[in-house]
Amino acid sequence: MGRGQVDGLKTLARRASSLAAVLALAVLCFAAECSADAGVLEAARARGHLVCGVPDGPAGYSKLTGDGEWTGIGVDFCKALAAAVLDSKDAVKFQAVPPSDPFAMLKSGDIDVLTGEVALASRLEMEHGIRFPGVLAFEGQGFMVRRSHGVASALELSGARVCVTAQTADAEGVADYFGALKMPFEIVRLDRWQEAAAAYVNKSCQVLSADISVLAQARQQSGEPDKHMILPEVASRQLIGPAIRQGDEDWFSVVRWTLFALIAAEELGVTSANVDAMKASKNAKVRRLLGLDMDLGGKLGLGADWTQRVIRQVGNYGELFERNLGLKSPLKLERRLNGLASQGGLHYAPAFR
Numbered sequence: 001m002g003r004g005q006v007d008g009l010k011t012l013a014r015r016a017s018s019l020a021a022v023l024a025l026a027v028l029c030f031a032a033e034c035s036a037d038a039g040v041l042e043a044a045r046a047r048g049h050l051v052c053g054v055p056d057g058p059a060g061y062s063k064l065t066g067d068g069e070w071t072g073i074g075v076d077f078c079k080a081l082a083a084a085v086l087d088s089k090d091a092v093k094f095q096a097v098p099p100s101d102p103f104a105m106l107k108s109g110d111i112d113v114l115t116g117e118v119a120l121a122s123r124l125e126m127e128h129g130i131r132f133p134g135v136l137a138f139e140g141q142g143f144m145v146r147r148s149h150g151v152a153s154a155l156e157l158s159g160a161r162v163c164v165t166a167q168t169a170d171a172e173g174v175a176d177y178f179g180a181l182k183m184p185f186e187i188v189r190l191d192r193w194q195e196a197a198a199a200y201v202n203k204s205c206q207v208l209s210a211d212i213s214v215l216a217q218a219r220q221q222s223g224e225p226d227k228h229m230i231l232p233e234v235a236s237r238q239l240i241g242p243a244i245r246q247g248d249e250d251w252f253s254v255v256r257w258t259l260f261a262l263i264a265a266e267e268l269g270v271t272s273a274n275v276d277a278m279k280a281s282k283n284a285k286v287r288r289l290l291g292l293d294m295d296l297g298g299k300l301g302l303g304a305d306w307t308q309r310v311i312r313q314v315g316n317y318g319e320l321f322e323r324n325l326g327l328k329s330p331l332k333l334e335r336r337l338n339g340l341a342s343q344g345g346l347h348y349a350p351a352f353r
Helices: 003-036 040-047 073-086 104-108 122-127 170-180 193-201 212-221 249-267 284-289 296-300 306-314 317-324
Strands: 050-054 092-096 137-146 161-165 186-190 207-211 228-230 236-240
Touching: 040 073, 040 249, 050 073, 073 092, 073 249, 073 306, 073 317, 137 170, 137 212, 161 170, 161 193, 170 186, 170 207, 170 236, 186 193, 193 207, 193 212, 207 212, 212 228, 249 284, 249 296, 249 306, 249 317, 296 306
Parallel strands: 050 092, 161 186, 161 207
Antiparallel strands: 137 207, 137 228, 137 236
16 A cells, blocks of 8 residues: 555545534534423522522512512412522522513523413414413302492392403303303493402492402402492303423422412311421321322432422412402412312312322
């Protein structure tokens, strides 16, 4: 073999080696991108906190106070997730989302989860890549009347004038409800919610209709909350729950089972006050929930005691509901549909096993 041929082979070898190095670098870069584009669970741990998107209102779900603090059942649920994933309920940053498109920041990846009064809708899952891991609250469009009217049911509202906000679907809800019952009614549409509430207070209508949590706030702000009552019937129902992006099954499972853990804890009588004492329980369901005889947390990428952290720091579902929406809150809503299934409500958790 001549010298020229040898030199040519050496050149080819060098080129091959260089190509191999480039390919190796490309593989490493790709791996780095994959790592940078890791799931929410890994990303949150890398940055040291969750990023939770919340609408500013209504009160009870997610509301920014004058002191700059976020409150509400959606806010507390984000704290529960932080306790599960990062060991501390305070390892979360709250980001206000625009009311015009609350899902934009979720789709862009700027937030890890969206909570608050976020209604489950099929088009969001089918068209916009949003998933809903579960139901945090059962909401509905209700009716509020003065107690002096002596009305105990919406079935007694035949011929009533009903105030609603024009730019919402509330007018349609009222029409559908009374139309199905073939009851006469009159709708009074006001441009803004404040105007609708004021018209009701001024007795321009006998009934005020909106989401039950919004009615509860209006009742509280009336200055005479005991003189108004929210009737048991609802014109329409909504399922309220946390929303995440599609494509992250690990994160979906963490959010889903954290919600179930809150509900299961209430079902089993485990509270923020007694969770440590309950570790001595001989009840197999309690022991599995608390990770004593079964490590569900390991399968979720969490510690075995993750549910203990959540309950100890945030409470069970009943505690969340009562301090944000229930009788211990300014809204003073009864549990009704948001009660446990064993008590006539709709909430129950699958078995932890």
